């Protein structure tokens with residue numbers, strides 16, 4: 317049985333449907349990410365799971381225990397759900413020491429004093445904060461404050477951790493480091509995670525599965541690799557990794573790029589799609605010489621070439637549209653101004669209305 321189950325979960329704020337018919341099963345110990353642009357309903361979903369927000373429709377369970385159901389008029393309050401929570405803002409109490417920040421939720425649960433001390437010390441040790449136990453959280457860096465919030469969530473021994481963009485106020489280097497720390501803590505404590513982020517790299521790095529959401533509606537739920545390799549639609553393709561989209565259409569029975577350049581056979585969709593996008597990843601395009609690349613090659617002119625350390629980033633004009641190409645710096649490509657042929661290694665096609 318799934319550990320945490322959302323059935324047709326829906327939330328309306330007036331005319332806005334923030335979350336629309338969401339169905340998710342999360343396994344015990346799974347790291348499940350919700351990924352999508354700002355305003356797509358991620359925080360609202362997490363708040364409904366936590367119990368801070370009621371549902372307009374649907375039900376939420378852990379195992380076979382009901383947490384929320386408007387139909388049954390049932391709603392378990394947040395403090396009885398025992399979920400750990402960490403939010404984007406550093407929600408630490410500045411007037412309490414680091415130690416008290418972590419111990420406080422245990423005190424309001426009326427645990428015995430030796431149990432409180434044991435759990436608090438354990439959580440502080442797991443987050444490398446023992447040395448700062450008596451300090452004010454205000455004396456800590458952003459990363460330190462987020463560790464306090466993590467320690468506080470850990471101390472209640474949660475089955476589920478709800479993390480809402482917990483690293484987005486940290487600088488990129490620290491963010492990467494803390495991803496690994498969260499994974500280590502998960503291994504040690506065995507909780508499930510719902511991880512909310514708009515950062516696709518973070519979701520890819522952390523998750524067993526990713527849900528991609530747009531305007532409250534699920535677009536795809538799959539492993540990071542499957543979401544990357546087989547995006548369900550153009551939105552998912554554009555949201556995960558770098559992408560190129562070339563506008564194209566069927567004209568007089570043949571597929572052409574906007575501007576009229578006919579598409580070679582290998583780059584034509586297998587049916588008349590009307591107006592469509594030809595999609596590709598910058599890292600999945602090769603420069604090929606005349607005669608090479610067969611029916612998967614497009615002709616263009618290099619308009620920009622930038623060294624980004626290990627990779628070289630090219631912009632190529634193909635019939636008036638720009639295509640981005642990325643190659644390792646050890647495989648030098650053509651110079652700015654030269655004509656070139658691009659072979660798309662893994663083309664995708666999306667009809668216009670599939671958006």
Ligand SMILES: Nc1ncnc2c1ncn2[C@@H]1O[C@H](COP(=O)(O)OP(=O)(O)O)[C@@H](O)[C@H]1O
Pocket residue numbers: 329332333334352353354355356357358359360361
């Ligand atoms: N309390 C609220 N009252 C009215 N609208 C809200 C409220 N909370 C969220 N919304 C709306 O619901 C949608 C989803 O918001 P949110 O869940 O915060 O998105 P995300 O976390 O993905 O950025 C947005 O359109 C937002 O404006």
Ligand SMILES: [Mg+2]
Pocket residue numbers: 355358359360
């Ligand atoms: Mg949010």
